[in-house]
Amino acid sequence: MGQGEIFGLLGPNGAGKTTTIRMILDIFRPDHGKIAVFGGPMTEDKKERIGYMPEERGLYQDIPLDRCLLYLAALKGVKKSEAASRLDSWLERFDLQNHRKKKVKELSKGMQQKAQIIGTLLHRPELVIIDEPFTSLDPVNTRIVKEMIRELRDQGATIIMSTHLMHQVEEMCSRILLINMGRNVLYGDLDVIRKRFMGRDILVCVKGDLPPLEGIQKIETHNGAAKLSLREGVDPQDVLQDLMKRNAVVEKFEIAVPSLDEIFIRAVGKAEA
């Protein structure tokens, strides 16, 4: 992974995403192979440069929110005064300032989720690993978290995001790794992957009825447009020329890009086959 990118770690349930993350963080040791973090094996100092929000959210339930977050920051090597000042701005940003003295267990699930994010970022990590970051968040807070992740990226942090929400990955990530049963299924730039999975489909919208066209295998309706699946050897340009010949008034002509959901299903299905 390169510095300053948002990287998507994807895979079906039980694929090994959490295990991979735990190996990166030196919680588990791999049976074989090596893992390099910041150019070498994991050390205690390097742990201070990493922020991790696990899928199993964890905060001390019986103590006030601010004490819990300051303790977690102290374990990441942040001085108390520094942590306290950073905490103020984070609580303000997430609208938790009035709840700072409440016990964690008294907070709603969404508030706890926001608190967890603060705990992950309070020490200003260079590498952030977040597992399902948008769980339990309402649309407003989802937007805040998205903005915050982009902000972190712009500041030079690297973010590994593990999620099942493909549209979030499409929106946020520049590169992805899709794993299944502990193996690499798909890896690379999202745009390149999309192109690789681009099929022979086009989306067409014409005034009136679509005239009969040559070289079309199947026609489906897709968001008010006709999705045409082209036969082998037929070029989209040929279809456009055919439409022109038939004096069709073309309102939309677009080469269909596969969604990440489709890519995911196809890649995993192919790997399992």
Next chain:
Amino acid sequence: MGKLKHVLAYEFRREAFTLKFLIISLVIPLMTALTILLVSIIASSENKNLPVGYVDRSGFLEGAIEQPARGGTPANPVTGRLVTFLPYESLEGARKALEDGTIQAFYVITPGYLQDKKVICYYLKHPGWNVKNQFKDFMQINHLRHLPVETARRAVSDCNLIVRWPENAFGLTREFSAAGFLNQFVPFFIAVSFMFLLFAGSGYLMKAVAEEKENRTIEILATSLSPGKLIGGKILSAVCLTLTHYFILISFTVAVVLVGGYVFDIELLKRLGLDWGVIIPMVLLILPAFVMMAGLMTTVGVMVTESQEGQQMSMLFLMPVMIPIWLSFVFIRHPDSFWVYAMSFFPLTAPSALSIRMAFTRVPIWQLSLAIGVVTLAALGSVWVAGRAFRIGMLRYGKRLSLVQILKGRRT
């Protein structure tokens, strides 16, 4: 070291600054103080130190001398003061003094006393047993007043039997004195307080580990510091919490002894002392026992899903520690029986069994060394199992871990 310090401070603060901690710290001292106070009140109400009169119609007490303290034991168990016996010329005079409240009772020594030893006691409210005992001493010593006073006093006083053991391997000896009989119980109380330390410390550790699992915080902590620092901080915190309890307990006990002994003049408390010949071997035994229990409680904390469940499961290990205390009378009466020996060398019962034996009997040095060795080995074993359990089970949120899984080393 910095992160270990943070864990230590956090864990200590979380437990120590609570009402529950204060109550646990003060419950034993307050109960002790309350018991002493109640005993004092009852004894004071029963045993008054007002003078007692006598009317001597036999002439036996002419030129009477004061009664001695009994065998060095105070005449009054609370104040240690002797009752004064005042002579009265007539029955009327004594009766008037009794009604005035000048005296609490008076005796009439009948004219034929030297033949029939008959004495009559008059009172408005039944005097305490101190009056009866001291009057007996008073009469006895006056039977011997033809002897030099000191000789007579010594003859009447009970003997104070002192038993001393030869020096042990540590160059320390023990002494049992009839006059300071309470001293014999001091090592027992110390042994019980050590058990309290063991219970409290291991309980705190179990809770600290189980709550990490319950709160699902372990994965975050594992990416912040090493397991060694995490567990090290928790163990140190448990030790500090326990020592705080102990400090409060000891301070209070010392205060009670000093105030009772030197303010309220309670002779028994003045005579209390520490027996290092017992305390040092106890400490040598308790230290590895503490490590052993720490390991066991960490394992329990990892195995369970909630700290409450852990407290129940920890009783499996804490109950055997208690058995010798419950059976202390067997240890005192049959110190050489098979079961006493067996419990002395079983790791979970050895700390309390040996502590009680050392308090009341002499334990051969080889037995003590063997017990310390067994407990030390058990401590090493429990730390090994705890490390294994921690590695395997801490991420099993909401799932119990079985002993078989720990020993087989299965993670899921």
